Amino acid sequence: MSDIEHAHTTSADGTPIAYFRRGSGPALVVTHGSIATKEQWLPASEALAEHVTLYVHDRRGRGGSGDTADYSLDTEVADIAAMMAVAGPGAHLLGHSFGALATLAYARRHGLSGGTLIAYEPPLAVQGPVAGERLAGYRELVDAGDLDGALEYALVNFVRVPAEAIPFIRETPLWGASVPLTPTWVRELGEIDALGDDLLGYAEIHDPTHLIAGTATTSFLYQSAHDLAGIIPGAGITDIDGADHFAHLSDPAGFARVVVDALQPARAQS
Structure with missing residues (x-):
């Protein structure tokens, strides 16, 4: 089992962001979903740490991170930017659920500078407003x-x-x-619905991108991943058979294999 190092960085507005670092190899920043903390990713991080150096942060408003009254998807993007700076040039980026929406927004605004974006079931309004x-x-x-x-x-x-x-x-x-x-979910749901149902803006993402969905997940989450895979240029997608919205918890080792394959396209095609 690899060692876990705990640390803090600071977002653009001065908010402290807590994270843990684990593993060795290429850097992978993980952005968790709603009603979660970085600890939810400990099981998957054990398997992933054999292949990558993980940087898993507490999104603002929970765990060891700070918060502010002023909140929007922009603040989430700024927090990810702070983590990407810690991870260094070429870092990969993985987001789950609302965290996936935040990573998609980051990619649209900043790009990954050589890294791969992995989005696991982002909750988009593909079947009407989410809330x-x-x-x-x-x-x-x-x-x-x-x-x-x-x-x-x-x-x-x-x-x-x-x-x-x-x-x-x-x-x-x-x-x-x-x-x-x-x-914390109240404000996030408001941000989700504010995005609307027009997904065409995600065609602005030109970083290597891979979507993940479980075949046993909720219909709109499955559709969100597949719709995005058809919009983001060159995006790939992996369905995890029998998995729901929490495959990283129910089968952390299996989920880790999907992530590692997404980061190594040649291996995934072999």
Whole structure:
């Protein structure tokens, strides 16, 4: 097992960003999704660290990172820019869920300077708004302090997990770790819906790009990945058979193999 080094960097607005470094080889910056912290990526990082040097940060507003009242997708892009500076020229970039939207925005604005972009199930409005009018109900639960109820509401209404699956998810470690982070999802859902349903702007991305989707994931997440693969020039895509939105947790070693193959196209084609 490789050693984990913990450190901080500073975003453009002065916000401290906590991250861990692990492994050896080419640099890979990982940007996690909503209601998560960098610790969610520890299982996958163990397998990935055999191939790359990982830089996994806490997105602002959680874990060891700071926060500000002023928030937008632009602040997420600035935080990624700070991490890419730490990782150095040619670093690769991987984003999951909302983190994938943030990495896509970074690629559109800055480019990767030789690295590969990997986006794992970005939640785009390909089947109507992701939150829409239902965001008000979620905000009310958060404001009332019913964070447990807010998580259930969000999984059913936004991630579109079948209601009958909720009791099983409640029994997983993911539930307890996610509940305290539900307030940060309010602002992120607003940013998702503000992006709208026009995906053509993603054709501006000219870095090597690879999308990942699970065949057992939610319909709109699967479609988001496949629609983007058809829009971003030269993009590739890998479907993980039987996987849902959390393949990096349910099968970290298998997920790591998909990422490593995406970073080595010749190997993936052999």
